[in-house]
Amino acid sequence: MDCDRYLDLLSAAVDGSLSLEEQRALKAHLARCPSCTRLLEQLQAQSQILRTVEDAPPADLSARILSQLPAQKKRGLAVSWRRWGALAACAALALGLGIAHPWAHAPGSDAPQPAEYRTTNPDGNQNPLPQDRCVVSYAQPQVFSLSALPAVPAAVVVDQFSQLEQLLAHCAPQSVLEALAACYPSAYFEEGGLLLAVTACAPSAPALEQLTAHSAVLTPGSLQGEGSAWLLVAQVGQPFQGGQVLTLTAAP
Amino acid sequence: MEEHTLIQRASQGDEQAFAQLVERYQNQVYRQALRMLNHPEDAADVTQEVFLKAWRNLPAFRRDSSLSTWLYRLTDHAAIDLLRRERKRQGDASLDDAAQELAAQIPCPAPTPEQAAERQELRRAVTQGLAQLPLEQRRVLVLRELQGLSYEEMAGLLSLPLGTVKSRVARARLALAKLLGDHR
Numbered sequence: 001m002d003c004d005r006y007l008d009l010l011s012a013a014v015d016g017s018l019s020l021e022e023q024r025a026l027k028a029h030l031a032r033c034p035s036c037t038r039l040l041e042q043l044q045a046q047s048q049i050l051r052t053v054e055d056a057p058p059a060d061l062s063a064r065i066l067s068q069l070p071a072q073k074k075r076g077l078a079v080s081w082r083r084w085g086a087l088a089a090c091a092a093l094a095l096g097l098g099i100a101h102p103w104a105h106a107p108g109s110d111a112p113q114p115a116e117y118r119t120t121n122p123d124g125n126q127n128p129l130p131q132d133r134c135v136v137s138y139a140q141p142q143v144f145s146l147s148a149l150p151a152v153p154a155a156v157v158v159d160q161f162s163q164l165e166q167l168l169a170h171c172a173p174q175s176v177l178e179a180l181a182a183c184y185p186s187a188y189f190e191e192g193g194l195l196l197a198v199t200a201c202a203p204s205a206p207a208l209e210q211l212t213a214h215s216a217v218l219t220p221g222s223l224q225g226e227g228s229a230w231l232l233v234a235q236v237g238q239p240f241q242g243g244q245v246l247t248l249t250a251a252p
Numbered sequence: 253m254e255e256h257t258l259i260q261r262a263s264q265g266d267e268q269a270f271a272q273l274v275e276r277y278q279n280q281v282y283r284q285a286l287r288m289l290n291h292p293e294d295a296a297d298v299t300q301e302v303f304l305k306a307w308r309n310l311p312a313f314r315r316d317s318s319l320s321t322w323l324y325r326l327t328d329h330a331a332i333d334l335l336r337r338e339r340k341r342q343g344d345a346s347l348d349d350a351a352q353e354l355a356a357q358i359p360c361p362a363p364t365p366e367q368a369a370e371r372q373e374l375r376r377a378v379t380q381g382l383a384q385l386p387l388e389q390r391r392v393l394v395l396r397e398l399q400g401l402s403y404e405e406m407a408g409l410l411s412l413p414l415g416t417v418k419s420r421v422a423r424a425r426l427a428l429a430k431l432l433g434d435h436r
Contacts, residue, residue, distance in 0.1 A: 046381075055283040057299065
């Protein structure tokens with residue numbers, strides 16, 4: 001009997017996640033297969049045991065943990081949230097990257113549809129990225145007011161703080177750099193953290209309208225207008241890689 | 253105190269608040285590390301490392317994911333890193349090979365239903381079997397069974413498609429059953 005193809009169903013049965021149809025199929029198989037019936041019992045028993053394993057840590061562990069904490073200065077960022085218009089523009093980009101949650105209820109945002117996005121590889125080929133799991137779900141943007149537009153593409157992925165610093169050297173006040181350094185220490189990047197830095201001018205009202213209506217293609221310079229440049233940082237995960245340049249376009 | 257208040261305060265440098273978070277989560281973090289590493293001292297070190305990283309990175313932690321999932325991710329990565337460093341130190345012999353050799357040497361406890369009445373014994377057998385599984389199988393079982401992550405959360409943590417995670421868990425469950433038992 002071809003029992004191997006029932007393994008996924010047996011495992012789903014352990015999870016209690018079988019559909020009605022799957023339940024019927026498995027039940028029919030088990031009725032004539034004592035081996036799988038026995039296996040299912042064993043899988044259920046061992047899962048039950050694993051779920052209730054208790055391992056008490058050493059009694060002094062929490063004291064050890066707390067005694068090693070480095071003293072740290074009070075942290076916090078002076079984040080400018082004044083211009084919801086600009087945030088909404090960033091939101092349009094970020095939603096396209098799958099970081100939907102932080103903006104779901106952002107004032108001034110009309111919850112735009114995800115924009116299409118592509119990576120531009122060094123060889124010039126454009127490859128669409130997978131739509132899911134690109135961006136760490138708890139990412140949240142921080143928007144800073146800058147004095148000039150950094151000379152970078154619409155979005156670039158950085159995997160070291162020094163790269164971000166380099167991008168911003170000519171346009172960010174020292175206070176912004178310090179705040180960013182406090183928020184994203186090197187340990188952050190050791191954890192596989194990657195930052196997506198998006199730059200855009202605070203858009204004029206018509207440009208913003210265009211953007212949220214998804215008829216605008218956002219490239220550096222296309223939103224030049226009044227206002228300052230903006231930096232948005234959000235944490236992204238695999239499969240982004242440091243140095244990857246992202247070109248963002250609104251969905252057709 | 254509500255967890256989000258503790259996180260907020262700890263991320264601003266409040267050690268008392270952080271201590272409460274440590275109290276809440278250290279058992280689960282330690283358990284995950286212990287079952288990945290099968291070594292109490294290493295597990296304690298990894299737990300320490302995880303909370304130090306959490307302390308440093310709390311400002312970057314976003315509250316729309318759960319703190320527990322974030323800590324399990326840090327623990328998983330720290331344990332994998334430690335195992336990789338160990339592997340390097342021991343030369344080219346793969347850990348999984350070593351574990352499989354070990355599995356071949358140690359007679360399987362293979363508890364019959366009668367022996368299973370000895371619940372303690374069975375529990376020991378299951379955790380021993382878990383320790384003998386290849387690393388990737390052990391990893392998914394620890395996340396799924398011990399830490400209770402959903403398949404969606406695991407897919408995110410492991411950067412794998414959902415279907416791959418489900419089938420990896422199914423294979424890991426079968427491998428553990430084979431180590432423990434008598435079927436097929």
